[in-house]
Amino acid sequence: MSTFSAFRSIAVELLYLNSRPNIQQVLPRLSLGSIDPSRIPNRHFHASHLRRGWVKNSQLVVKGPEAEERKRSKERKKKEIGLKDRDIPYKRVQVSSPQGLSEPRTLQDVLMEVESLNALVPGQEPGDQDQQNKRKALKRYYTQLVANDPVPIVKIVNSYEEFKKQKAAQERSKNNAVHNVRKEVQLTWASSGADVETKLEKMQEDLNKGFKVDLAIMPKKKMLPPRREDMQQRADELVAHFSGTAKEWKERDYTKTTVVIYFQGTSSSMATVVDDGVKKPKKLLVKEQRRQILEEKMRKKQELEARSRDHLEQGHGLSL
Numbered sequence: 001m002s003t004f005s006a007f008r009s010i011a012v013e014l015l016y017l018n019s020r021p022n023i024q025q026v027l028p029r030l031s032l033g034s035i036d037p038s039r040i041p042n043r044h045f046h047a048s049h050l051r052r053g054w055v056k057n058s059q060l061v062v063k064g065p066e067a068e069e070r071k072r073s074k075e076r077k078k079k080e081i082g083l084k085d086r087d088i089p090y091k092r093v094q095v096s097s098p099q100g101l102s103e104p105r106t107l108q109d110v111l112m113e114v115e116s117l118n119a120l121v122p123g124q125e126p127g128d129q130d131q132q133n134k135r136k137a138l139k140r141y142y143t144q145l146v147a148n149d150p151v152p153i154v155k156i157v158n159s160y161e162e163f164k165k166q167k168a169a170q171e172r173s174k175n176n177a178v179h180n181v182r183k184e185v186q187l188t189w190a191s192s193g194a195d196v197e198t199k200l201e202k203m204q205e206d207l208n209k210g211f212k213v214d215l216a217i218m219p220k221k222k223m224l225p226p227r228r229e230d231m232q233q234r235a236d237e238l239v240a241h242f243s244g245t246a247k248e249w250k251e252r253d254y255t256k257t258t259v260v261i262y263f264q265g266t267s268s269s270m271a272t273v274v275d276d277g278v279k280k281p282k283k284l285l286v287k288e289q290r291r292q293i294l295e296e297k298m299r300k301k302q303e304l305e306a307r308s309r310d311h312l313e314q315g316h317g318l319s320l
Helices: 002-019 023-029 065-080 107-119 131-137 159-179 194-208 228-241 282-319
Strands: 053-056 059-062 092-097 141-147 153-158 182-188 212-218 246-254 259-265 272-275 278-281
Touching: 092 107, 092 141, 107 141, 107 153, 153 159, 182 194, 194 212, 194 259, 212 228, 228 246, 228 259
Parallel strands: 092 153, 182 212
Antiparallel strands: 053 059, 141 153, 212 259, 246 259, 272 278
Protein backbone atom coordinates (compact mmCIF):
# COMPACT_ATOMS: atom_id res chain seq x y z
CA MET A 1 0.00 0.00 0.00
CA SER A 2 2.83 2.37 0.82
CA THR A 3 4.51 1.58 -2.52
CA PHE A 4 1.31 2.51 -4.39
CA SER A 5 0.96 5.80 -2.48
CA ALA A 6 4.54 6.76 -3.22
CA PHE A 7 4.10 5.96 -6.92
CA ARG A 8 0.91 8.03 -7.09
CA SER A 9 2.55 11.05 -5.44
CA ILE A 10 5.47 10.97 -7.90
CA ALA A 11 3.09 10.65 -10.87
CA VAL A 12 0.90 13.58 -9.76
CA GLU A 13 3.94 15.83 -9.24
CA LEU A 14 5.35 15.03 -12.68
CA LEU A 15 2.00 15.65 -14.39
CA TYR A 16 1.59 19.00 -12.56
CA LEU A 17 5.04 20.25 -13.57
CA ASN A 18 4.51 19.28 -17.22
CA SER A 19 1.09 20.96 -17.39
CA ARG A 20 2.25 24.27 -15.75
CA PRO A 21 2.41 27.03 -18.46
CA ASN A 22 5.60 28.93 -19.19
CA ILE A 23 5.66 32.49 -17.88
CA GLN A 24 6.85 33.79 -21.27
CA GLN A 25 3.70 32.32 -22.85
CA VAL A 26 1.42 33.88 -20.24
CA LEU A 27 2.90 37.42 -20.38
CA PRO A 28 1.59 38.44 -23.87
CA ARG A 29 -1.96 37.55 -22.79
CA LEU A 30 -1.91 39.85 -19.75
CA SER A 31 -4.72 42.42 -19.82
CA LEU A 32 -4.34 46.05 -18.81
CA GLY A 33 -3.69 46.40 -15.10
CA SER A 34 -3.90 42.67 -14.33
CA ILE A 35 -0.31 41.96 -13.20
CA ASP A 36 2.57 44.34 -12.82
CA PRO A 37 5.49 42.76 -14.78
CA SER A 38 7.93 43.97 -12.15
CA ARG A 39 6.28 41.60 -9.66
CA ILE A 40 6.65 38.46 -11.84
CA PRO A 41 9.49 36.26 -10.49
CA ASN A 42 12.55 35.45 -12.62
CA ARG A 43 11.74 38.33 -15.03
CA HIS A 44 14.61 39.55 -17.24
CA PHE A 45 14.65 43.34 -16.83
CA HIS A 46 15.86 45.84 -19.43
CA ALA A 47 19.54 46.62 -19.17
CA SER A 48 19.09 50.45 -19.21
CA HIS A 49 17.94 52.55 -16.27
CA LEU A 50 14.14 52.92 -16.19
CA ARG A 51 12.84 56.18 -14.70
CA ARG A 52 9.23 55.01 -14.52
CA GLY A 53 7.25 52.17 -16.05
CA TRP A 54 3.78 50.63 -16.03
CA VAL A 55 1.66 48.15 -17.99
CA LYS A 56 -0.34 49.70 -20.80
CA ASN A 57 -1.95 47.58 -23.54
CA SER A 58 0.16 44.58 -22.46
CA GLN A 59 3.38 46.55 -23.02
CA LEU A 60 5.81 48.19 -20.65
CA VAL A 61 5.79 51.97 -21.16
CA VAL A 62 9.04 53.67 -20.22
CA LYS A 63 9.64 57.38 -19.48
CA GLY A 64 13.21 57.84 -20.51
CA PRO A 65 15.42 60.55 -22.02
CA GLU A 66 13.09 61.00 -25.02
CA ALA A 67 10.14 61.90 -22.81
CA GLU A 68 12.26 64.33 -20.80
CA GLU A 69 13.44 65.98 -24.01
CA ARG A 70 9.85 66.35 -25.24
CA LYS A 71 8.90 67.94 -21.92
CA ARG A 72 11.79 70.42 -22.09
CA SER A 73 10.90 71.26 -25.70
CA LYS A 74 7.30 71.94 -24.72
CA GLU A 75 8.36 74.24 -21.88
CA ARG A 76 10.79 76.06 -24.17
CA LYS A 77 8.08 76.64 -26.77
CA LYS A 78 5.75 77.94 -24.08
CA LYS A 79 8.34 80.55 -23.04
CA GLU A 80 8.74 81.71 -26.64
CA ILE A 81 5.16 83.05 -26.79
CA GLY A 82 5.26 86.85 -26.67
CA LEU A 83 8.75 87.33 -28.13
CA LYS A 84 9.07 90.35 -30.40
CA ASP A 85 10.79 91.21 -33.66
CA ARG A 86 14.32 89.77 -33.97
CA ASP A 87 13.99 87.78 -30.74
CA ILE A 88 11.63 85.40 -32.56
CA PRO A 89 13.69 82.18 -33.13
CA TYR A 90 12.02 81.10 -36.40
CA LYS A 91 13.02 81.83 -39.98
CA ARG A 92 9.63 81.15 -41.59
CA VAL A 93 6.35 82.26 -40.03
CA GLN A 94 2.72 82.91 -40.86
CA VAL A 95 1.13 86.30 -40.21
CA SER A 96 -2.22 86.46 -38.40
CA SER A 97 -4.67 89.19 -39.40
CA PRO A 98 -8.45 89.77 -39.28
CA GLN A 99 -8.63 88.18 -42.75
CA GLY A 100 -6.94 84.99 -41.52
CA LEU A 101 -3.49 83.43 -41.80
CA SER A 102 -1.11 84.35 -44.59
CA GLU A 103 1.06 81.98 -46.57
CA PRO A 104 4.38 81.01 -44.93
CA ARG A 105 6.83 83.91 -45.20
CA THR A 106 10.32 84.58 -44.01
CA LEU A 107 10.63 86.47 -40.74
CA GLN A 108 12.99 88.92 -42.41
CA ASP A 109 10.29 89.80 -44.95
CA VAL A 110 7.77 90.47 -42.17
CA LEU A 111 10.24 92.65 -40.26
CA MET A 112 10.91 94.72 -43.37
CA GLU A 113 7.17 95.24 -43.78
CA VAL A 114 6.93 96.42 -40.17
CA GLU A 115 9.82 98.84 -40.69
CA SER A 116 8.05 100.28 -43.72
CA LEU A 117 4.91 100.80 -41.61
CA ASN A 118 6.92 102.58 -38.93
CA ALA A 119 8.48 104.80 -41.58
CA LEU A 120 4.99 106.01 -42.54
CA VAL A 121 4.09 107.03 -38.97
CA PRO A 122 3.91 110.85 -38.79
CA GLY A 123 6.05 112.44 -36.10
CA GLN A 124 8.18 115.41 -35.29
CA GLU A 125 11.92 115.55 -35.63
CA PRO A 126 13.59 114.54 -32.36
CA GLY A 127 16.01 117.48 -32.46
CA ASP A 128 19.36 116.55 -30.94
CA GLN A 129 18.46 112.86 -30.57
CA ASP A 130 20.46 110.37 -32.57
CA GLN A 131 19.02 108.14 -35.28
CA GLN A 132 18.51 105.18 -32.94
CA ASN A 133 16.38 107.21 -30.53
CA LYS A 134 14.43 108.56 -33.47
CA ARG A 135 13.58 105.06 -34.69
CA LYS A 136 12.62 104.08 -31.15
CA ALA A 137 10.36 107.10 -30.80
CA LEU A 138 8.61 106.35 -34.08
CA LYS A 139 8.34 102.59 -33.59
CA ARG A 140 4.59 102.21 -33.37
CA TYR A 141 4.35 98.76 -34.98
CA TYR A 142 6.13 95.58 -33.92
CA THR A 143 5.95 91.84 -34.59
CA GLN A 144 4.96 89.47 -31.81
CA LEU A 145 4.92 85.67 -31.69
CA VAL A 146 1.42 84.46 -30.71
CA ALA A 147 1.69 80.70 -31.43
CA ASN A 148 4.39 78.16 -32.29
CA ASP A 149 2.62 74.80 -32.32
CA PRO A 150 2.32 73.26 -34.86
CA VAL A 151 3.63 76.22 -36.91
CA PRO A 152 4.97 79.61 -35.76
CA ILE A 153 2.40 82.40 -36.10
CA VAL A 154 3.15 86.09 -35.61
CA LYS A 155 1.00 89.19 -35.39
CA ILE A 156 1.76 92.77 -36.40
CA VAL A 157 0.75 94.85 -33.38
CA ASN A 158 -0.07 98.54 -33.30
CA SER A 159 1.38 99.63 -29.96
CA TYR A 160 -0.87 102.71 -29.83
CA GLU A 161 -4.05 100.66 -30.33
CA GLU A 162 -2.79 97.99 -27.93
CA PHE A 163 -2.18 100.65 -25.27
CA LYS A 164 -5.73 101.97 -25.70
CA LYS A 165 -7.14 98.44 -25.36
CA GLN A 166 -5.18 97.85 -22.17
CA LYS A 167 -6.34 101.16 -20.71
CA ALA A 168 -9.95 100.35 -21.60
CA ALA A 169 -9.64 96.91 -20.01
CA GLN A 170 -8.15 98.44 -16.85
CA GLU A 171 -10.96 101.00 -16.77
CA ARG A 172 -13.60 98.28 -17.11
CA SER A 173 -11.95 96.26 -14.37
CA LYS A 174 -11.79 99.30 -12.12
CA ASN A 175 -15.43 100.20 -12.77
CA ASN A 176 -16.51 96.64 -12.03
CA ALA A 177 -14.60 96.73 -8.76
CA VAL A 178 -16.11 100.12 -7.89
CA HIS A 179 -19.64 98.97 -8.63
CA ASN A 180 -19.20 96.06 -6.23
CA VAL A 181 -18.48 98.41 -3.29
CA ARG A 182 -21.54 98.57 -1.06
CA LYS A 183 -22.19 101.01 1.79
CA GLU A 184 -25.04 101.68 4.20
CA VAL A 185 -26.53 104.91 5.53
CA GLN A 186 -29.14 105.13 8.29
CA LEU A 187 -31.65 107.91 8.91
CA THR A 188 -34.59 108.27 11.24
CA TRP A 189 -38.03 109.55 10.37
CA ALA A 190 -37.47 112.47 12.74
CA SER A 191 -34.04 113.40 11.30
CA SER A 192 -33.75 116.92 9.92
CA GLY A 193 -31.39 119.83 9.59
CA ALA A 194 -27.61 119.56 9.52
CA ASP A 195 -27.50 115.88 10.42
CA VAL A 196 -29.49 114.89 7.33
CA GLU A 197 -27.52 117.26 5.07
CA THR A 198 -24.19 115.85 6.23
CA LYS A 199 -25.25 112.26 5.64
CA LEU A 200 -26.76 113.05 2.24
CA GLU A 201 -23.59 114.88 1.16
CA LYS A 202 -21.45 111.89 2.14
CA MET A 203 -23.90 109.62 0.35
CA GLN A 204 -23.69 111.84 -2.75
CA GLU A 205 -19.89 111.48 -2.79
CA ASP A 206 -20.14 107.69 -2.65
CA LEU A 207 -22.72 107.63 -5.45
CA ASN A 208 -20.50 109.88 -7.59
CA LYS A 209 -17.79 107.22 -7.25
CA GLY A 210 -20.20 104.57 -8.57
CA PHE A 211 -20.73 102.81 -5.23
CA LYS A 212 -23.89 101.05 -4.10
CA VAL A 213 -25.52 102.70 -1.09
CA ASP A 214 -28.33 101.16 0.97
CA LEU A 215 -30.36 103.92 2.64
CA ALA A 216 -32.37 102.69 5.63
CA ILE A 217 -34.97 104.98 7.29
CA MET A 218 -36.25 103.83 10.67
CA PRO A 219 -38.01 105.32 13.69
CA LYS A 220 -36.36 106.40 16.91
CA LYS A 221 -36.92 104.47 20.08
CA LYS A 222 -40.25 105.11 21.83
CA MET A 223 -41.61 106.90 18.74
CA LEU A 224 -44.50 105.82 16.57
CA PRO A 225 -43.59 105.17 12.91
CA PRO A 226 -45.32 107.19 10.18
CA ARG A 227 -48.10 105.87 8.03
CA ARG A 228 -47.31 103.80 4.94
CA GLU A 229 -48.28 106.68 2.64
CA ASP A 230 -45.90 109.05 4.45
CA MET A 231 -43.11 106.48 4.25
CA GLN A 232 -43.58 106.14 0.48
CA GLN A 233 -43.67 109.92 0.04
CA ARG A 234 -40.41 110.38 1.99
CA ALA A 235 -38.74 107.59 -0.01
CA ASP A 236 -39.85 109.17 -3.31
CA GLU A 237 -38.38 112.52 -2.21
CA LEU A 238 -35.00 110.93 -1.50
CA VAL A 239 -35.00 109.07 -4.84
CA ALA A 240 -35.77 112.34 -6.64
CA HIS A 241 -32.94 114.05 -4.72
CA PHE A 242 -30.38 111.59 -6.16
CA SER A 243 -32.00 111.17 -9.58
CA GLY A 244 -29.09 112.85 -11.38
CA THR A 245 -26.36 110.56 -10.10
CA ALA A 246 -28.06 107.36 -8.93
CA LYS A 247 -30.84 104.92 -9.66
CA GLU A 248 -32.64 102.17 -7.78
CA TRP A 249 -31.10 98.83 -8.69
CA LYS A 250 -33.39 96.79 -6.43
CA GLU A 251 -36.97 97.08 -5.19
CA ARG A 252 -37.50 98.85 -1.89
CA ASP A 253 -37.99 96.83 1.27
CA TYR A 254 -40.92 97.99 3.37
CA THR A 255 -41.75 96.84 6.89
CA LYS A 256 -44.17 98.25 9.45
CA THR A 257 -41.58 100.70 10.72
CA THR A 258 -38.71 100.82 8.20
CA VAL A 259 -37.98 101.29 4.51
CA VAL A 260 -34.70 100.45 2.75
CA ILE A 261 -33.82 102.07 -0.61
CA TYR A 262 -31.08 100.50 -2.74
CA PHE A 263 -29.13 103.11 -4.77
CA GLN A 264 -26.52 102.48 -7.45
CA GLY A 265 -24.25 105.27 -8.66
CA THR A 266 -24.66 105.73 -12.41
CA SER A 267 -21.18 107.15 -13.09
CA SER A 268 -17.68 106.42 -11.82
CA SER A 269 -15.20 108.89 -10.45
CA MET A 270 -13.17 108.70 -13.67
CA ALA A 271 -16.10 109.69 -15.92
CA THR A 272 -15.92 113.03 -17.74
CA VAL A 273 -18.47 115.80 -17.59
CA VAL A 274 -18.81 119.04 -19.52
CA ASP A 275 -18.34 122.17 -17.42
CA ASP A 276 -18.52 125.50 -19.28
CA GLY A 277 -17.88 123.69 -22.56
CA VAL A 278 -14.76 121.94 -21.22
CA LYS A 279 -14.54 118.20 -20.48
CA LYS A 280 -13.30 117.51 -16.98
CA PRO A 281 -12.92 114.32 -14.95
CA LYS A 282 -15.88 113.89 -12.64
CA LYS A 283 -13.50 113.26 -9.76
CA LEU A 284 -12.01 116.73 -10.26
CA LEU A 285 -15.46 118.29 -10.44
CA VAL A 286 -16.46 116.63 -7.15
CA LYS A 287 -13.33 118.01 -5.49
CA GLU A 288 -14.13 121.51 -6.77
CA GLN A 289 -17.68 121.27 -5.45
CA ARG A 290 -16.40 120.08 -2.07
CA ARG A 291 -13.92 122.97 -1.96
CA GLN A 292 -16.68 125.47 -2.79
CA ILE A 293 -18.86 124.06 0.00
CA LEU A 294 -16.00 124.37 2.51
CA GLU A 295 -15.27 127.93 1.38
CA GLU A 296 -18.94 128.83 1.79
CA LYS A 297 -18.98 127.38 5.30
CA MET A 298 -15.80 129.29 6.21
CA ARG A 299 -17.28 132.52 4.84
CA LYS A 300 -20.45 132.11 6.90
CA LYS A 301 -18.39 131.30 9.99
CA GLN A 302 -16.27 134.43 9.52
CA GLU A 303 -19.39 136.58 9.05
CA LEU A 304 -20.88 135.14 12.22
CA GLU A 305 -17.67 135.83 14.16
CA ALA A 306 -17.53 139.39 12.77
CA ARG A 307 -21.13 140.08 13.86
CA SER A 308 -20.34 138.65 17.28
CA ARG A 309 -17.33 140.95 17.67
CA ASP A 310 -19.35 144.00 16.57
CA HIS A 311 -22.06 143.13 19.04
CA LEU A 312 -19.52 142.77 21.85
CA GLU A 313 -17.85 146.08 20.93
CA GLN A 314 -21.20 147.88 20.91
CA GLY A 315 -22.05 146.43 24.31
CA HIS A 316 -18.65 147.45 25.68
CA GLY A 317 -19.11 151.03 24.39
CA LEU A 318 -22.50 151.35 26.04
CA SER A 319 -21.10 150.14 29.33
CA LEU A 320 -18.47 152.88 29.24
